[in-house]
Amino acid sequence: MVLNLFYFLSFLAILSAIMVVVSKNPIHSVLYLILTFFTLSGHYFTLNAQFIGVVNLIVYAGAIMVLFLFTIMFLNLKDDAFTGSRVWFNLSAVLLVLVFAGILVVKIIPAQIGVASEMEFNSQIGMVENLGTTLFQHFLVPFELVSVLFLSAMVGAVMLGRREKGEKNF
Amino acid sequence: MDVYFFLAKAVIILLIFGITLLIATYSTYAERKVAAFIQDRLGPNRAGPWGLLQPIADAGKMFFKEDFIPANASKWLFIAGPSLAMLTACLTSCVIPFGGTLDLSFLGISELVPVQGIDVNIGILYVFGLVSLGVYGVMIGGWASNNKFSLLGAIRAASQNISYELAMSLSIIAIIMMTGSLSISQIVADQDSFYKWNVWRQPVGFIIFLVCAFAECNRTPFDLPECETELIGGYHTEYSSMKLGFYLFAEYINMFVSSAVISALYFGGYHFPGESLVAGLMPAGALGHNLLTLMGILVFFGKILFFIFFFMWVRWTIARFRYDQLMNLGWKSLIPLSIANILVTGVIILFLNS
Incomplete structure (x- = not known):
């Protein structure tokens, strides 16, 4: 099924x-x-x-x-x-x-992707609580760094879209 | 988990679906009656007693009108537009808890059956996902019509929905932080006494959410996508017959769903003041439990109907915003306000827990 x-x-x-x-x-x-x-x-x-x-x-x-x-x-x-x-x-x-x-054939296909064993695999790993725990405890610093990156991108976009002095758009 | 449990669930889902459609149908009647009341008129009163058959007459008229597709329209997308609007509107109500649990042990179902389509642990995100997809029906329909007014309406709808979705999700985050769960049934269960209703604990969040709900439903004062005075009919200018009917009907379903979400998130859902007192008076066993649940369901629908009335009340009272006012309100007032609300909530939670 x-x-x-x-x-x-x-x-x-x-x-x-x-x-x-x-x-x-x-x-x-x-x-x-x-x-x-x-x-x-x-x-x-x-x-x-x-x-x-x-x-x-x-x-x-x-x-x-x-x-x-x-x-x-x-x-x-x-x-x-x-x-x-x-x-x-x-x-x-x-x-x-x-x-x-070429990258796909040479690098990704031969790569050994870990196969989870059916006995040890935790089926609840994708639930939001577990995801939150993982992100905010084990990967806190990279997660926060990514958000800073997003913030800078956002500020950049706002800067680009800002109306210049004396310019009238509508 | 046996066959009977699934059967009971199926019956509940069908009932919810039917009631959603019924309430949406009679919202069209109620809207005209409320408008008439506010403008000191009588409203529809010819079809049936007090005009009660008016929605059915309207639907019959819609079906028998000529179904016209403009020559230069993109045919499949023109049909897909109203279908998508209707589909996304109908899908949302399945995660809303309409009541507590039913004890159906006399049917041989050992567990309590919650009066809810499905209880997913990401319920509120599911609602947001569908809300964000709802704009496609309008956009595709508006673009496929191959008409400048329709296109402008579609573009307005898209930018309005994106802008207000942000403030809406940000205002919800404060509630999620307090409850610690994304499941709507958890959020409702957390408001089990009157003083714990989220509207008292999150008044600012409630106001932001309410304003955004109006904007997401394209209701006045945010009905810029279809404003008659500027765009003829906006995205549904070219539509006729039941395709137009679906667009209008989807708006009423959305209104019902938003009212249900507002009641569930901020007004305690199926909880009512004095519930524990009433629970003590009920007969013991399955009968008392079911009676209490039934009362909860009735109370929940009462709250929903009040908010539907509120939507109509606002529509016939407040004038439409200008487009730049709409954008300023969304981006410069509501989003900073909701971020400040999250910060304050976070500080208070930290203070209370330490």
Whole structure:
């Protein structure tokens, strides 16, 4: 049952991820990307990590993708909006994919990923209480450092969007 | 965990779903009656006694109108918009505890059955997840209409929802800190006596949450996405027939759900003053337990109906905000206020625990 669900979610995730790239219309791409996030959240739920699953939905599907959609709706991109050299664009895309595939084949696939033994695995590890304990006790310093990083990014964004003296926007 | 337990759960979920739809249907009637009362009119009174059949007449009219899809609209997304709005609205009520537990031992169910769809330990986050997804119905519908007014309405809806979602989640954090749990049933269980209701312990958080709930439901004074005077109808300008009906209906379901969430988080949910006194008067055993739960459910629905009335009261009293006022209120007042609220709550909790 869970295995079937896994295959279904994986199939949907890969299909929608491919559709993100293949779609001609940027709005459709964004919508397929949202579907991808949903399937990933589904994976988190099957792994009993409800908190991460829901946060993934709130932050990525609910907030970041709304901003993406927002921006693309404003830009109103047409098919012929792309005005670069097609050849160089395609060439660099192929190169990037090759580099990424190379890393995948050479480094990640042979890597020994720890396999949890069924006897010792704690199925409650993804629950919000355990996650909180881990983050705020074992990884407190990195966690706080990441939040400082986010704060600086936020201040930077506010600085960029600030109205200059004497400038009138509306 | 046996078959009967799941059957009882299924019945409860179906009942909650049906009641949600029923209350949303009659909210449309109540809205017009409240509007009529406030404006010193009679309101709908032709269909059935006191106009009680008006919602059914409206639904019939909606179904038989021409279902029109504009020629240059993106067809599938045009259909997906109202469907998504309706879907996200209907999904939310399943984590709200509508009452305590039922003792169904006469049916052979050994454990107590909570009157709640599912009790997940991240209940409140589930609600927020669906609230943040709710904007897609509006955005997709507005964009797919291929109309400038619809697009402007959709963009307004998106920016408004994102802005007020932040203040809303921040105002909840104070409650989560006090309760120590994300589960709504835990938060309700924590407010078991009148003086422990979160509205007394978190008055500032309550006001922030209430304002944000209005904004998230796109209700007046925050109904900028559909304001008739500027945008004709906003995101649903191009919609007709039951697709328009779904958008309007989803708004009423959202209103019901927000009222339920407000009552559960801040007004003690199904708890009522003098509950322990009433519990002492009840007959012992399963009957007394179930009667008490039933009273709790009725009290909870009373609170919900009061807040639905409050939504309507505000709608027919307060004028619409201007767009920059809306943004200033959200980003410059509510968010700093809710962060200050979190800080103060944290200091007080630390002080009380040490």
